[in-house]
Amino acid sequence: MRNFCHLLSILFLLTAASPNTTDESPYLTITGNTTYKAEPGENVTLLCLYGTDNSMELHHLTIRWTKDGSTKWLFNGTSSITAAERDDLYDNKAKLHLSHVQKEDSGTYSCTIHYQGIEKSHVSTLIVEESQNMPEELPFLTIVGKPTYKAKPGENVTLLCMFQTDRSMKLHHLTIRWTKDGSTKWLFNGTSNITPGDLDNLYKNKANLRLSHVQKEDSGTYSCTIHYRRMEKSHVSTLTVEDLNDIFQKPTALTSNTTHDKYRTVKMMLVVGALVTTYCVSFLIFLLVAV
Incomplete structure (x- = not known):
């Protein structure tokens, strides 16, 4: 018995x-600067920004930086890396540090990330020249984030918006606005009074929107819009706050088997x-x- x-x-x-049926499917986004310019002897950091679903752990990732096909840096989930490199990976940044670059360091660099059967790459070009021979670096703006979020009532949610600009950028050059269904939720216009945590995130190229104790009415379409010099780019995310009771309610119309x-x-x-x-x-x- x-x-x-x-x-x-x-x-x-x-x-x-x-x-x-509401589990998140793995996804991967990747972006970065396409061109870097430096003088001989300078230190250069090539940056690769990536976004994944909430279930990602570092051991799920394989990240490889190559130059003209030759591996320059590799992380395969169990690699021995510095504490600073690990912190960068948790911040969704895969960096390649080049010290005292010379003309022979010029070339094409590729950041390739493999995650849960998905593989994406971003290609950058490094030009090492004397300043009198080097064209002026043009302003640029890239932006990436996560397209969908799911949460239960009462949970805290952080909507992620990562950006990258040229090296001449200062925070007062930026205007960042988060909106929900057209209504402003958070604004930074270069001189706004924001928390030290928000300021630190902006220096890390992250314009995050934090939502506390979300409820069903927080569901909707959120847009992160960044204006830099004469450029403006946006990333749109959708948040769905689902009540556990919903799964036990029979729909009014069954649309499929x-x-x-x-x-x-x-x-x-x-x-x-x-x-x-x-x-x-x-x-x-x-x-x-x-x-």
């Missing part, structure tokens, strides 16, 4: 462990759970009376 009760419990757990099967599975889970609970409680009462 007791073993049968255990068997029913296991059956219920296996049923409950069926795939959740998949949806029908989903709710039939939920019903089965509830029935099996009720049977397990009823039987096990009855069995415990029986044991107590017998004693």
Whole structure:
């Protein structure tokens, strides 16, 4: 009898462990500067910004920097790297540091990231020349972020917007605006009074929007718009705040067999759970009376 009760419990757990239709699929975005210019003897840092889903851990990543096909830096999830390099990776930055560059360091550099079966690359060109021979670096702006977010009521959510500009950029050159469905949620216009944490993130090329204890009404379309000199770029993200009770509510119209099967599975889970609970409680009462 007791073993049968255990068997029913296991059956219920296996049923409950069926795939959740709201799980995030792995994704990878990557961006960076396309051209770097330096004089002989200078130190140069090539930057590769990437974004992944919330389930990413460093051991999921393989990152390779190459120059003209030759590997310059490699991280394969278990590589021995410095504490600073590890901090950069947690900040979604894959950097290649070049010290005292010379003309022979000029060339094409590629940052390739492999994550959960997805592989993407970003190519940059480094030009090392004497200043009198070097054309002036033109302003540029790139922006990347995560397209979708899912959360439960009461959770804290951080919407990520990463950007990169040329080396002449100062914070007062920037105007950054987060909006939700057209309404401003956060604004930095170069002279805004912001928290030290927000200021530190901007120096790290991150314009994050933090949302505390989100509710259903926080669901919607959020846009991060950055204006730099005469350039303006935006990244759009969608936040869905789902109530756990929603999965037990039958939709008014079933549009596919998949949806029908989903709710039939939920019903089965509830029935099996009720049977397990009823039987096990009855069995415990029986044991107590017998004693």
